[in-house]
Amino acid sequence: MAHFKKANSLNEWMDQRLGVNTLKKVMQSEYWIPKDINFLWAMGMVLAATFGILVVSGIFLLMYYIPDTKLAFDSVNYITMTEVGYGWLWRHVHGIGASLVFLIIYIHMFTGIYYGSYKRGRELIWLSGMLLFVLFSAEAFSGYMLPWGQMSYWAGMVITNLFEGFSPDFAGGALNSPALVEWIRGDYVPDQAFLGRFFMLHVFLMPLMIIGVIVLHFGTLRLPHVNNQEGADIDFDEAAALWKAGNKKESKVIPFSPVFLSKDVFVLGVYFILFFYLVFYNFSFAMDPVNFDPADGLKTPAHIYPEWYFLWSYEILRPFSKDLGLLAFIFAQGIFFALPFLDRSPNVAPAGRRGLFNIWFWILLIDCIILTFMGKLPPEGIWNVIGFWAAITFFALWIALPIITMLEKKK
Amino acid sequence: MSDKSSERRQFITGLGLAGFTGLGAIGALYAAKRSWDPLPSVKSAGFTTIDVSPAKENQLVVEKWRGKPIFILKKSAEMKKDKRDLVIGGANYHISIGLCTHLGCIPSYRPDSHDFLCACHGGEFDASGNVTKSPPPSPLVIPPFKIDGTKLVLGEEGPEYKKLKDAGLTA
Numbered sequence: 002m003a004h005f006k007k008a009n010s011l012n013e014w015m016d017q018r019l020g021v022n023t024l025k026k027v028m029q030s031e032y033w034i035p036k037d038i039n040f041l042w043a044m045g046m047v048l049a050a051t052f053g054i055l056v057v058s059g060i061f062l063l064m065y066y067i068p069d070t071k072l073a074f075d076s077v078n079y080i081t082m083t084e085v086g087y088g089w090l091w092r093h094v095h096g097i098g099a100s101l102v103f104l105i106i107y108i109h110m111f112t113g114i115y116y117g118s119y120k121r122g123r124e125l126i127w128l129s130g131m132l133l134f135v136l137f138s139a140e141a142f143s144g145y146m147l148p149w150g151q152m153s154y155w156a157g158m159v160i161t162n163l164f165e166g167f168s169p170d171f172a173g174g175a176l177n178s179p180a181l182v183e184w185i186r187g188d189y190v191p192d193q194a195f196l197g198r199f200f201m202l203h204v205f206l207m208p209l210m211i212i213g214v215i216v217l218h219f220g221t222l223r224l225p226h227v228n229n230q231e232g233a234d235i236d237f238d239e240a241a242a243l244w245k246a247g248n249k250k251e252s253k254v255i256p257f258s259p260v261f262l263s264k265d266v267f268v269l270g271v272y273f274i275l276f277f278y279l280v281f282y283n284f285s286f287a288m289d290p291v292n293f294d295p296a297d298g299l300k301t302p303a304h305i306y307p308e309w310y311f312l313w314s315y316e317i318l319r320p321f322s323k324d325l326g327l328l329a330f331i332f333a334q335g336i337f338f339a340l341p342f343l344d345r346s347p348n349v350a351p352a353g354r355r356g357l358f359n360i361w362f363w364i365l366l367i368d369c370i371i372l373t374f375m376g377k378l379p380p381e382g383i384w385n386v387i388g389f390w391a392a393i394t395f396f397a398l399w400i401a402l403p404i405i406t407m408l409e410k411k412k
Numbered sequence: 413m414s415d416k417s418s419e420r421r422q423f424i425t426g427l428g429l430a431g432f433t434g435l436g437a438i439g440a441l442y443a444a445k446r447s448w449d450p451l452p453s454v455k456s457a458g459f460t461t462i463d464v465s466p467a468k469e470n471q472l473v474v475e476k477w478r479g480k481p482i483f484i485l486k487k488s489a490e491m492k493k494d495k496r497d498l499v500i501g502g503a504n505y506h507i508s509i510g511l512c513t514h515l516g517c518i519p520s521y522r523p524d525s526h527d528f529l530c531a532c533h534g535g536e537f538d539a540s541g542n543v544t545k546s547p548p549p550s551p552l553v554i555p556p557f558k559i560d561g562t563k564l565v566l567g568e569e570g571p572e573y574k575k576l577k578d579a580g581l582t583a
Contacts, residue, residue, distance in 0.1 A: 158517070159516055159517065159532065162516040163515065168549035168550060169550070169583075170549070183450055187448055187450050187454070188450050188454050188479065189454070190478070190480055198448065298476070298479050298480070298481070299476060299518070300518065301517045301518035301531065301532070304532075305517065305531070319533050319547075322549060323513075323514050323547050323549040324549065381534060385534070
C-alpha cells in the first residue's frame with residue numbers, strides 16, 4: 002500500500018487520494034488558451050451548457066412520459082402540458098434547446114472550417130466532433146418520435162424506409178433490404194415496438210454515447226490546443242513560462258480557468274438571453290403544428306419536412322430518383338468527416354487569407370443555407386430547379402476541394 | 413521458465429480468453445438481434461378480408477392491412493385498363509399498398525386526372541399505380557391477395573396473385 006501522510010486540509014486529503022491538484026492543473030489552471038481568439042471560440046462551452054439544459058429538462062419530461070402508442074400523445078400534450086406544474090417550461094426548454102443546439106453546432110463547425118482548425122494535429126478534434134454531430138442527429142430524431150404525432154409517425158416512416166437501401170434493380174438487388182426496415186421497426190409499420198426502442202435510444206443509449214464522445218472530444222483538444230485567429234503556431238511552453246513568471250501582458254496565452262472561462266460565461270450570458278426569449282415568447286418556433294395531430298397511419302400530412310436543421314441534407318436527397326437520391330444523401334452525411342484529408346494545403350490560416358479556399362468556404366455556407374430554404378418549400382416548379390442546382394453545387398464543391406487546396410501556395 | 417514457454421503460455425491464455433469472450437459476444441449479439449425482430453403476435457395478425465362490391469367507380473377506398481393503407485379503386489369505363497388490374501365480378505379494380513415506393517408517404521388520389529400524387533417528394537402514379545413521375549423507383553406494390561367471390565383476402569397468395577407475381581407485375 003502507498004504511504005499516506007496525515008493531511009492538513011481537505012484539499013490535501015483529496016489530493017493524496019485523487020490527485021485533484023494535478024487534475025486541476027491539467028484541466029484548468031495550466032491548460033493554456035491563446036489570447037488571439039474571439040467569441041466564436043466560446044461555442045464549445047455554449048454547446049456543453051445547452052446539452053446540460055437538455056439533460057435536466059429531459060429528466061423532468063421523462064417522469065410523466067408514457068412510451069405507449071395509445072397514451073404517448075396525451076402524456077405529452079395533456080398531462081405534461083396542462084397538468085404538471087411547470088411541465089410546459091420543461092417541454093419548451095427541451096424543444097428550443099434541441100433546435101438551438103444544432104444552430105450552435107453549425108456555427109461551431111463553420112468556425113472550425115473557416116480557421117482551418119482541423120489540421121496540423123487537430124484531425125481527431127474534427128473527427129470526434131463530426132461523430133458528435135451524428136449522435137446528436139440520432140438523438141434529435143429519436144426524440145422527435147416520442148410525442149407520437151403525425152410528424153413523428155411520418156418522419157419515422159420515411160427515415161426508416163431509407164434503410165431499405167437501393168431499389169431491386171440496382172446492383173442486382175444486393176443492396177435492397179426491406180427486411181432490414183421491418184427489423185428496425187419491429188413491425189411492418191412504425192408501431193409499439195418502434196416507439197419502445199426509440200424511447201430507449203433517446204433517453205438512455207444515445208445520451209450515454211454523447212457524454213462519452215464529449216469527453217473524447219475534450220481529450221482530443223488537450224494536446225494540440227485550440228487554434229487561434231491567425232492560425233499561428235504558438236510555442237505553448239514558452240508562452241506558459243512567461244505567464245507563470247508574471248509577464249501576463251507579454252504572454253500569448255491565458256489559463257483556461259478562471260481567465261478564459263470568465264469570457265465563456267459572458268458569451269453564455271448573451272446566448273441565454275436569446276435562449277429564454279425563445280422559450281418564453283417564441284416557443285412555437287420549435288413546435289410544428291402538424292405534430293399536434295395524433296399519429297395516423299392512414300393519412301400522410303399534405304406536406305412533410307424535417308426540422309430546420311435537417312433540411313439541407315433532406316433537400317440533397319429530394320431532387321433525384323430513389324437510388325441517386327440515396328447516394329447523394331450518404332455522400333452529404335459522410336463527406337464532412339473527410340474534410341481534414343480533402344484539404345491538401347498545409348496552411349493553417351483563416352479562409353480570408355487562403356485565396357480560392359475563401360471563395361469555396363463562402364459558397365459552401367451559402368449553398369447550405371439555400372438547400373435549407375428549398376427543403377422547406379414544396380417540391381414543385383422553380384423550387385425543384387433551384388434545389389437541384391444547389392445539390393449539384395454541393396457535390397461540385399467537395400470534388401473541387403482537393404484541387405483548389407493543392408494549388409494553394411505554401412505560406 | 414524459458415522465454416519460449418512463457419511466450420507460449422501467453423499465446424494460449426490470450427487465445428482462450430479471446431475465444432470464450434468472442435463466443436459470448438456472438439451469442440449476445442444474436443440475442444440482441446432476435447430481440448428486435450417483429451413479435452409473433454405482430455406477424456400472425458397479417459390477414460385481412462375486404463369486400464370490394466360497395467366500391468364506387470373512380471372513388472378511392474382506403475382499407476388497412478398490416479398497419480398499411482390499402483388502395484381500392486374501381487375503374488370507370490373511360491379509365492385505361494391495365495395488366496395490373498384485378499377483375500372481380502366483371503369490373504376492373506386497381507388494388508395496391510397505398511405507400512409511395514420512394515420513401516413510404518401516402519399518395520393522394522386526384523379523381524379528375526385519374527392519378528396519384530405523393531406530396532412528400534412530388535412522385536406521381538397513374539390510376540393503375542404505374543410511375544409517371546420520378547423519384548418513385550417502381551409502381552405501387554400489389555399486396556398478396558386471394559379472390560373469394562367479391563371478397564379479397566389480403567396476406568394470402570391466390571392463383572391470380574401468383575400469375576401477376578410470375579409476370580413481375582406486383583411491384
